[in-house]
Amino acid sequence: MLKAPSSLGVVFFPAYDWAISPTHPERQERLLYTQDQLREEGLFDFEGIREYKPDVAKTGDVDLAHFTFPDVEQVVTSSHLISAGGAMRAARLVMEREAKRAFALVRPPGHHAMKVVHGTRGFCTINIEAVMVEYLRERYGVRRIAIVDTDCHHGDGTQDIYWNDPDVMFISIHQDGRTIYPGSGFPYELGGPTAIGSTCNIPLLPGTGDQGILHMLDNVVLPVLERFKPEIIINSAGQDNHFSDPITNMAFSAQGYAELTRRLGAHIAVLEGGYSIQGALPYVNLGICLAMADMDTSQVSEPTYDPEMIKQEQRVTDYTLSLADQLRNYFMDPPPMPKHGRVEGEWFVREKEIHYDTDGIFERQTEKVFMCGQCPGTVVIESRADSGPLCLAVQIPLHACPACVEKGHEVFETGQRSKNYRRAMLVDRPGKDVKRVLI
Amino acid sequence: MLLGIDVGGTHTDAVLVGTDGLKAWAKAKTNHTDLMASIRDVLGQIVPQAGHEPITRLNLSTTLSTNAIVEGLTEPVGVFVAAGPGVNPNAYAVGQHFRTISGATDHRGRITSPLDEISALEHAAHCKTAGVSVYACVGKFSPRNPDFEETLRGVVHPQADFVSCGHEFSGQLGFGRRIHTAVFNASVWRVFNRFADAVQRSAIGFGLNAQVNILKADGGTMPLSMSRTFPVESILSGPAASVMGIIAVCDIDQDSVILDIGGTTTDIALFADGAPLIEPEGAVISGRPTLVRALKSRSIGIGGDSAITFVAGHVRVGPRRLGPAMAEGGNHPTLTDALNVLGSAELGDVSASRRGLNELAAQHGSDGRTMAQDAALAAVTSIRAAVIELTRAVNDRPVYTIYELLEGKRLVPKTVYVMGGPAKAMAGLLSEVFPEDVLVPGNYAVANAIGAALSRPTLSAELFADTQRGRMLIPGLDVEESVPRSYDLDAAQEDAARYLRQYLEHLRIEDPEGMMETIEAQSFNMVEDDAMVGRTIRVKCQIKPGVLPGYRKAVSRQC
Numbered sequence: 001m002l003k004a005p006s007s008l009g010v011v012f013f014p015a016y017d018w019a020i021s022p023t024h025p026e027r028q029e030r031l032l033y034t035q036d037q038l039r040e041e042g043l044f045d046f047e048g049i050r051e052y053k054p055d056v057a058k059t060g061d062v063d064l065a066h067f068t069f070p071d072v073e074q075v076v077t078s079s080h081l082i083s084a085g086g087a088m089r090a091a092r093l094v095m096e097r098e099a100k101r102a103f104a105l106v107r108p109p110g111h112h113a114m115k116v117v118h119g120t121r122g123f124c125t126i127n128i129e130a131v132m133v134e135y136l137r138e139r140y141g142v143r144r145i146a147i148v149d150t151d152c153h154h155g156d157g158t159q160d161i162y163w164n165d166p167d168v169m170f171i172s173i174h175q176d177g178r179t180i181y182p183g184s185g186f187p188y189e190l191g192g193p194t195a196i197g198s199t200c201n202i203p204l205l206p207g208t209g210d211q212g213i214l215h216m217l218d219n220v221v222l223p224v225l226e227r228f229k230p231e232i233i234i235n236s237a238g239q240d241n242h243f244s245d246p247i248t249n250m251a252f253s254a255q256g257y258a259e260l261t262r263r264l265g266a267h268i269a270v271l272e273g274g275y276s277i278q279g280a281l282p283y284v285n286l287g288i289c290l291a292m293a294d295m296d297t298s299q300v301s302e303p304t305y306d307p308e309m310i311k312q313e314q315r316v317t318d319y320t321l322s323l324a325d326q327l328r329n330y331f332m333d334p335p336p337m338p339k340h341g342r343v344e345g346e347w348f349v350r351e352k353e354i355h356y357d358t359d360g361i362f363e364r365q366t367e368k369v370f371m372c373g374q375c376p377g378t379v380v381i382e383s384r385a386d387s388g389p390l391c392l393a394v395q396i397p398l399h400a401c402p403a404c405v406e407k408g409h410e411v412f413e414t415g416q417r418s419k420n421y422r423r424a425m426l427v428d429r430p431g432k433d434v435k436r437v438l439i
Numbered sequence: 440m441l442l443g444i445d446v447g448g449t450h451t452d453a454v455l456v457g458t459d460g461l462k463a464w465a466k467a468k469t470n471h472t473d474l475m476a477s478i479r480d481v482l483g484q485i486v487p488q489a490g491h492e493p494i495t496r497l498n499l500s501t502t503l504s505t506n507a508i509v510e511g512l513t514e515p516v517g518v519f520v521a522a523g524p525g526v527n528p529n530a531y532a533v534g535q536h537f538r539t540i541s542g543a544t545d546h547r548g549r550i551t552s553p554l555d556e557i558s559a560l561e562h563a564a565h566c567k568t569a570g571v572s573v574y575a576c577v578g579k580f581s582p583r584n585p586d587f588e589e590t591l592r593g594v595v596h597p598q599a600d601f602v603s604c605g606h607e608f609s610g611q612l613g614f615g616r617r618i619h620t621a622v623f624n625a626s627v628w629r630v631f632n633r634f635a636d637a638v639q640r641s642a643i644g645f646g647l648n649a650q651v652n653i654l655k656a657d658g659g660t661m662p663l664s665m666s667r668t669f670p671v672e673s674i675l676s677g678p679a680a681s682v683m684g685i686i687a688v689c690d691i692d693q694d695s696v697i698l699d700i701g702g703t704t705t706d707i708a709l710f711a712d713g714a715p716l717i718e719p720e721g722a723v724i725s726g727r728p729t730l731v732r733a734l735k736s737r738s739i740g741i742g743g744d745s746a747i748t749f750v751a752g753h754v755r756v757g758p759r760r761l762g763p764a765m766a767e768g769g770n771h772p773t774l775t776d777a778l779n780v781l782g783s784a785e786l787g788d789v790s791a792s793r794r795g796l797n798e799l800a801a802q803h804g805s806d807g808r809t810m811a812q813d814a815a816l817a818a819v820t821s822i823r824a825a826v827i828e829l830t831r832a833v834n835d836r837p838v839y840t841i842y843e844l845l846e847g848k849r850l851v852p853k854t855v856y857v858m859g860g861p862a863k864a865m866a867g868l869l870s871e872v873f874p875e876d877v878l879v880p881g882n883y884a885v886a887n888a889i890g891a892a893l894s895r896p897t898l899s900a901e902l903f904a905d906t907q908r909g910r911m912l913i914p915g916l917d918v919e920e921s922v923p924r925s926y927d928l929d930a931a932q933e934d935a936a937r938y939l940r941q942y943l944e945h946l947r948i949e950d951p952e953g954m955m956e957t958i959e960a961q962s963f964n965m966v967e968d969d970a971m972v973g974r975t976i977r978v979k980c981q982i983k984p985g986v987l988p989g990y991r992k993a994v995s996r997q998c
């Protein structure tokens with residue numbers, strides 16, 4: 001029988017009883033053919049590869065990653081808690097050395113869910129990677145974590161959550177935001193003033209194929225990771241760069257994904273998007289599983305695969321080569337301050353407008369980070385969704401200095417007394433304390 | 440009256456069961472070189488005891504196929520595999536005559552690349568030259584479309600004594616398992632059929648007009664006629680007979696554990712609400728996973744003949760055997776010897792047991808009784824650990840819906856039933872480590888044969904429909920039909936049950952409604968370009984394992 005050189009745990013949860021709507025791309029059928037393919041290939045019969053069921057994330061797990069208004073119970077369904085729990089289970093497998101690597105093949109996805117959550121955007125309600133990252137830090141004390149997002153859409157939610165966090169490196173490779181949802185993910189988005197350079201965005205032209213992404217991986221992603229020296233690498237594994245994906249315009253193949261997975265060598269992969277549920281997902285997911293287990297992927301291919309038809313155009317190749325050189329230099333030596341935002345005393349302030357496309361909510365935010373110099377700095381967010389009440393969110397980060405801990409509590413108390421807010425939430429990570437107040 | 444025969448590793452047991460209880464039993468040493476001799480032996484003992492009452496059924500469990508496979512006494516098989524893209528099919532190569540034929544079918548049963556018939560013909564010619572006359576034809580996703588397998592069958596049929604096609608075994612997916620199943624089936628086909636001939640001759644010789652059935656690994660039976668085409672289904676029927684025996688003699692209606700303690704191993708099986716658990720994927724034979732439905736069981740290397748050793752300051756029992764117990768003339772102390780020393784058993788020469796343990800203990804600065812206690816404790820502790828592990832694995836099995844994940848039933852055993860040779864002697868020790876009630880059923884020594892006698896037929900059918908393509912298939916029953924676009928889950932469930940019932944009637948199996956249940960029913964919308972284009976429907980029905988209710992009443996008071 002086949003044996004996996006590297007053990008792999010697959011947390012498979014297709015949520016066959018949940019969908020946004022009957023014909024929505026993110027629906028019950030989405031992982032059905034992947035399951036058919038994995039079963040038919042006998043993946044779980046191979047020595048070293050095992051299937052696991054997900055954990056279920058608790059409200060407290062979500063609180064470590066998000067400020068949810070009005071509260072977790074009213075915004076998040078059990079399907080989201082299970083999907084995040086699937087990612088947590090994958091992390092647990094790796095941390096407890098039950099498997100060398102783990103793949104959470106779960107739905108719904110999460111990488112468009114930002115720090116503040118009022119509802120669902122881009123099919124995402126809570127950020128399942130972020131819930132997992134916080135679990136890795138809180139439970140296992142992992143300090144330096146890298147997330148490499150290979151979904152075709154910019155991982156704007158994950159970027160937002162770790163914008164001010166120098167211990168989490170976020171790298172996103174995606175179709176250029178000028179051509180696709182969510183319209184962000186440009187190279188100048190490098191993180192907040194206390195974490196600049198820990199966010200890296202690599203926008204690709206529509207029509208980029210395996211050659212282009214592998215070039216970016218080798219020449220930008222891997223050198224940046226090499227310098228960051230993460231303890232753990234997580235792959236936000238969106239499969240929608242595939243040439244057959246109905247909602248994107250890229251030209252990756254299952255072979256490209258398998259090779260990307262092999263070279264990246266992530267410890268944990270978490271499924272994100274990917275909506276070519278018949279033509280791509282079964283093959284791409286199989287390729288990723290085999291690559292993570294260090295098994296032969298040479299015979300994995302899509303029935304419609306034709307290397308000539310999806311060949312990357314020369315102009316795309318030229319663009320990719322020159323962009324890679326520019327980006328590597330830029331990321332290795334980033335500018336000292338973010339391009340957007342302003343300094344107000346010891347605070348760095350930026351205004352944000354967030355559109356929840358799935359739920360039709362519009363949110364305005366003012367985000368302030370305390371430029372402490374000793375630690376990542378306490379973050380304060382004022383958020384108003386549509387005409388709803390103004391909400392206050394205060395985050396005292398892990399490894400905060402005593403001054404920032406004090407600052408956080410002070411802002412939270414002043415906020416409550418000010419009568420400016422209806423709801424307020426404080427997350428004090430060093431003090432392991434979460435407070436929600438209805439004023 | 441029902442006649443049950445269980446051909447075990449050591450003994451061949453037979454029982455005669457009437458509606459008013461156990462009428463007779465017989466035992467003979469199993470003759471491994473001539474299983475028929477053992478069967479004739481017990482038949483000779485037991486048939487005359489039936490008197491004038493007719494024996495209507497003979498159920499037989501046999502280790503023949505298992506042994507042939509494990510001992511490599513099978514014949515070479517010509518294997519044709521249409522794999523298509525995915526895992527490298529050479530990983531499944533078995534024997535000298537394995538060949539991958541290009542051609543691919545996808546998960547919906549659509550042919551995405553044609554079958555290379557020329558290369559199939561070449562391989563057939565090679566097999567013919569090599570003198571191969573049994574064949575296995577297997578395609579990836581053949582339960583979704585058996586066309587390639589049928590074409591390959593057509594290629595080798597003229598030169599074949601027998602051809603196994605993968606889709607005939609199960610509608611369940613599992614390409615590697617399908618290959619192993621079809622190959623094993625072809626490889627034991629001849630030896631099994633010779634055995635079946637002999638069984639039939641013997642039955643006639645003893646004047647039996649009984650319907651003859653063979654026990655399967657899932658605790659059910661199949662008619663002898665069917666077993667001739669699916670001999671691989673008879674593997675691992677021995678452990679299944681034991682489990683069915685417990686069901687027969689005990690009134691199990693809750694979560695329980697069955698321990699069958701033999702000479703070399705202890706087999707563990709689990710019951711949920713009184714029904715035995717089935718291995719969802721299929722049995723593993725000789726290290727190769729198959730699609731053969733089997734009861735969920737785990738075997739650990741602890742039995743009466745397990746050697747007692749001393750490793751790193753600890754007394755250990757099994758998994759090694761170093762010959763028989765000293766009480767039975769061996770020269771190394773075993774668990775049986777320890778039980779003798781502790782007074783839990785009185786088997787053979789008890790003084791030899793005592794001498795053996797005293798000697799081994801003396802080498803390690805202990806005394807025989809202490810060592811016997813340590814050994815017995817080590818044995819029951821290992822058994823308990825294995826039971827906990829198996830229960831945990833069952834409770835940890837993957838589920839795919841939010842409902843199942845959040846509401847899922849957990850298996851919490853209330854009772855431990857112990858059977859097998861050392862059962863009585865071990866029961867007391869087991870109750871010290873198991874918080875559950877530990878019970879040794881009466882007649883435990885022949886419960887396996889009672890199980891064989893009372894087992895009913897089992898069968899499963901997996902239906903797959905694709906309304907966009909207008910097709911419905913039940914591969915195991917060889918059903919393929921056109922369906923309208925309006926075909927839905929209700930219609931599919933009805934069809935699955937109807938075809939299963941028809942098949943049972945065709946096999947002349949009574950009471951087909953008996954224990955039919957739907958164990959899976961799913962329908963998914965297929966959407967293309969934001970529009971619903973059809974449904975993919977999957978239904979799985981089965982006749983679950985069980986014993987004949989009328990007869991069960993007669994024997995169950997013995998527990």
